[in-house]
Amino acid sequence: MKLKNADTLNALKAQSLKLIETRRVTDTVSTKNAQGLVRHVMVCGGPGCHSSGSPGIAERLEEELNKQGLSEQVKVFQPGCFGFCEKGPMIEIYPDNVTYCEVSSEDVTTIVEEHFIQGNQVEHLLYMDPITKERFATNIPFYDGQLRIALRNVGYIAPENILEYIAADGYQALAKVLFSMTSLEVIDVLKDSGLRGRGGAGFPTGVKWEFTRKSPADQRYIICNADEGDPGAFMDRSVLEGDPHSVLEAMLIAGSAIGASEGFIYVRAEYPAAIRRLQIAIAQAQEYGLLGKAILGSDFCFNIELKYGAGAFVCGEETALIHSIEGARGEPSVKPPFPAQKGLWGKPTCVNNVETLANIPAIILKGADWFSAVGTEKSKGTKVFALAGKVNNVGLVEVPMGTTLRQIIFDIGGGIKQRKTFKAAQTGGPSGGCIPTKYLDSPIDYESLTAIGSMMGSGGLIVLDEDDCMVNIAKYFQEFTMDESCGRCTACRVGTKRLYEILTKITEGKGTLEDLENLEKLCHIIKDTALCGLGQSAPNPILSTLKYFRDEYIAHIVDKTCPAGVCQSLLKYEITDKCVGCTLCVKKCPMSCITGSSKKRHVIDQERCLKCGACMEQCRVVGAIIRH
Amino acid sequence: MCDSASSNQFVQKLDGYIDSLTYKKENLIGVLHYAQEIYGYLPASVQWHIAQKLDIPSATVYGVVSFYSFFTMIPRGEHVVNVCTGTACFVRGAEKLKGELENQLKIKAGETTPDNLFTLETLRCVGACGLAPVMIVDGKVHGRMNEAQDINEVLAKYRPEG
Numbered sequence: 001m002k003l004k005n006a007d008t009l010n011a012l013k014a015q016s017l018k019l020i021e022t023r024r025v026t027d028t029v030s031t032k033n034a035q036g037l038v039r040h041v042m043v044c045g046g047p048g049c050h051s052s053g054s055p056g057i058a059e060r061l062e063e064e065l066n067k068q069g070l071s072e073q074v075k076v077f078q079p080g081c082f083g084f085c086e087k088g089p090m091i092e093i094y095p096d097n098v099t100y101c102e103v104s105s106e107d108v109t110t111i112v113e114e115h116f117i118q119g120n121q122v123e124h125l126l127y128m129d130p131i132t133k134e135r136f137a138t139n140i141p142f143y144d145g146q147l148r149i150a151l152r153n154v155g156y157i158a159p160e161n162i163l164e165y166i167a168a169d170g171y172q173a174l175a176k177v178l179f180s181m182t183s184l185e186v187i188d189v190l191k192d193s194g195l196r197g198r199g200g201a202g203f204p205t206g207v208k209w210e211f212t213r214k215s216p217a218d219q220r221y222i223i224c225n226a227d228e229g230d231p232g233a234f235m236d237r238s239v240l241e242g243d244p245h246s247v248l249e250a251m252l253i254a255g256s257a258i259g260a261s262e263g264f265i266y267v268r269a270e271y272p273a274a275i276r277r278l279q280i281a282i283a284q285a286q287e288y289g290l291l292g293k294a295i296l297g298s299d300f301c302f303n304i305e306l307k308y309g310a311g312a313f314v315c316g317e318e319t320a321l322i323h324s325i326e327g328a329r330g331e332p333s334v335k336p337p338f339p340a341q342k343g344l345w346g347k348p349t350c351v352n353n354v355e356t357l358a359n360i361p362a363i364i365l366k367g368a369d370w371f372s373a374v375g376t377e378k379s380k381g382t383k384v385f386a387l388a389g390k391v392n393n394v395g396l397v398e399v400p401m402g403t404t405l406r407q408i409i410f411d412i413g414g415g416i417k418q419r420k421t422f423k424a425a426q427t428g429g430p431s432g433g434c435i436p437t438k439y440l441d442s443p444i445d446y447e448s449l450t451a452i453g454s455m456m457g458s459g460g461l462i463v464l465d466e467d468d469c470m471v472n473i474a475k476y477f478q479e480f481t482m483d484e485s486c487g488r489c490t491a492c493r494v495g496t497k498r499l500y501e502i503l504t505k506i507t508e509g510k511g512t513l514e515d516l517e518n519l520e521k522l523c524h525i526i527k528d529t530a531l532c533g534l535g536q537s538a539p540n541p542i543l544s545t546l547k548y549f550r551d552e553y554i555a556h557i558v559d560k561t562c563p564a565g566v567c568q569s570l571l572k573y574e575i576t577d578k579c580v581g582c583t584l585c586v587k588k589c590p591m592s593c594i595t596g597s598s599k600k601r602h603v604i605d606q607e608r609c610l611k612c613g614a615c616m617e618q619c620r621v622v623g624a625i626i627r628h
Numbered sequence: 629m630c631d632s633a634s635s636n637q638f639v640q641k642l643d644g645y646i647d648s649l650t651y652k653k654e655n656l657i658g659v660l661h662y663a664q665e666i667y668g669y670l671p672a673s674v675q676w677h678i679a680q681k682l683d684i685p686s687a688t689v690y691g692v693v694s695f696y697s698f699f700t701m702i703p704r705g706e707h708v709v710n711v712c713t714g715t716a717c718f719v720r721g722a723e724k725l726k727g728e729l730e731n732q733l734k735i736k737a738g739e740t741t742p743d744n745l746f747t748l749e750t751l752r753c754v755g756a757c758g759l760a761p762v763m764i765v766d767g768k769v770h771g772r773m774n775e776a777q778d779i780n781e782v783l784a785k786y787r788p789e790g
Contacts, residue, residue: 047755051762051769085758231714234755269661269698270751272767310657310696313752327656328688329695388716388757395758426715462715476718480752486695 046081080242194380199353428457433544714753
């Protein structure tokens with residue numbers, strides 16, 4: 001059915017509202033009172049829950065409900081990511097608004113029997129606060145302090161049904177742009193909203209649109225950058241999988257504002273589920289006349305094509321991405337000319353990141369003032385972070401700009417795993433840096449992160465604890481950039497390799513103070529001379545760890561020790577007099593370098609020891625084998 | 629690897645796909661994705677064929693194939709085992725997991741077992757950071773792979789019985 005005008009869109013919205021009204025949180029009823037009402041069970045389909053078996057749970061639920069004759073009354077959906085990956089697989093039940101955590105397919109019969117037939121909540125599946133032991137059916141502390149704008153529909157609507165998106169105000173912003181705003185007004189709203197690129201660099205989106213629009217040309221292009229390469233960040237994937245239409249709608253809005261009739265989504269081939277959702281969404285949008293010719297009966301035409309990446313981190317850089325779409329090696333080129341002037345096939349091109357785009361329909365509908373009321377002076381709105389590493393609540397969080405790291409890691413994230421001590425937060429992935437304890441209370445925005453030697457990046461936030469060696473972390477990122485360097489410019493191609501070699505030397509205990517000097521010098525040279533943003537920011541992980549954790553570098557070089565006990569070559573395993581002579585370690589040692597007879601203290605031959613730690617893992621007597 | 633009859637069939641399928649495209653040279657990466665899907669890898673002969681068909685230098689094709697890590701010129705084993713080396717997995721023990729897999733499969737990352745059953749590779753972040761460290765076998769994610777025993781059990785599922 002092609003939608004001919006804004007009125008038919010509104011009529012379809014009115015018709016579709018019933019699809020999601022059960023899920024409105026404002027209409028929550030108690031589990032007892034929900035008996036007999038139509039209920040929706042949302043089974044999280046995010047990457048984490050999906051991996052731990054949520055599709056199987058959804059299937060089992062449907063089977064069991066069918067068996068009990070409840071399939072008409074209770075509907076099962078698989079929406080996108082709920083965000084609380086640590087406690088997955090999760091399910092949410094409406095209208096009683098109850099969340100169950102760590103559900104397995106064995107729990108399905110209990111849920112159906114207790115919750116849907118008896119009308120009681122299944123106590124042991126409710127979220128339990130690890131400290132107070134209090135159970136929460138709803139209002140889990142993880143979601144306190146979060147504000148969902150980019151993720152507004154993710155986990156809430158069924159992503160494969162365009163009608164649910166339309167019911168949730170979908171394509172209303174497009175109608176508004178097409179029928180009651182001029183392109184200049186659209187660009188002004190974006191400029192006034194203060195929205196900045198969420199891919200990392202933070203360039204004002206409205207300004208980018210204006211540049212592209214002003215470049216004279218017969219054809220312009222919109223590109224959605226969905227090449228999420230930062231290891232440990234998965235927010236773009238969650239948007240694509242959970243709310244693909246919001247990205248399409250924003251690209252349509254961009255197309256009409258800039259004067260482009262073609263758009264491309266450059267998506268990683270490693271995200272097959274996201275690709276499938278996008279294909280479905282594009283087909284549905286075409287069917288409803290929201291893509292193609294005469295959109296909503298206007299004279300605006302727009303098509304979107306999917307382009308697949310092939311595993312190159314550098315393709316997240318806009319000029320490299322454009323070359324990749326053109327079918328070439330994804331190597332960046334010198335800017336200027338900027339893509340806004342000369343981009344895809346030499347035409348003005350606007351490249352926006354997925355999360356940036358996901359914000360746009362909401363900004364158009366609710367206005368620039370609404371958006372700019374959230375955030376800090378220079379960074380407006382919210383930011384999605386992929387919180388991971390040594391933190392209790394791993395997951396996807398969306399918080400207003402200006403929220404502090406402490407709030408994210410300790411309030412939302414529930415603190416450090418196993419009650420260990422926080423050491424640093426790594427933001428911005430391979431282009432970012434490590435933030436030490438003393439900055440836990442500084443508000444996060446583009447400027448403040450850059451000021452303390454890190455960067456916003458795409459939003460990966462990895463928490464490190466006392467057991468992480470900062471030199472090793474710097475080496476890890478250097479290995480990444482070395483591997484992913486496209487080889488175009490010498491500074492990055494050769495420079496990152498030399499940096500990696502120096503770091504390896506240090507972690508092996510062979511480093512000298514002169515190496516440290518050279519390391520720092522080379523970092524600055526690369527920063528100043530690399531061709532693209534990725535090369536220029538490649539030394540950031542080293543520079544920030546040198547700035548805040550220089551003592552760890554010194555310990556590796558001067559004392560030949562690794563304070564965190566990570567760098568294998570610098571470790572020493574010793575058997576103390578607590579040894580009872582059980583011979584377990586003797587049997588396990590791969591080098592057979594432990595000697596000692598039964599019931600006598602054993603000895604490790606330090607010359608031949610590999611430092612693999614197998615003996616310590618085997619040992620059952622506390623303190624009999626020590627590592628230092 | 630493949631006899632001439634199936635090889636002919638593959639060529640026809642690939643040519644059919646290329647013929648269906650409006651833009652050909654511009655879709656080199658898409659064509660390579662498609663070719664790798666049918667052949668399993670991109671040997672020199674396939675690259676040469678694509679260059680001829682798209683009327684571009686074979687050096688250009690090789691340049692693109694060697695640039696992107698998704699493309700491989702070596703055939704993979706029956707099952708591909710990937711270790712996620714994203715940051716979240718790295719800080720939760722991905723190196724140890726990789727070492728253990730190398731140990732159990734008796735190959736290094738990037739290699740294939742002599743019986744052609746497993747290929748061991750690494751990749752960057754599959755977004756299952758909550759389950760770190762993870763290994764992925766034929767696209768299926770297995771999380772919290774900290775113990776040698778658990779790893780062994782996962783691999784056993786892919787070994788032929790007996």
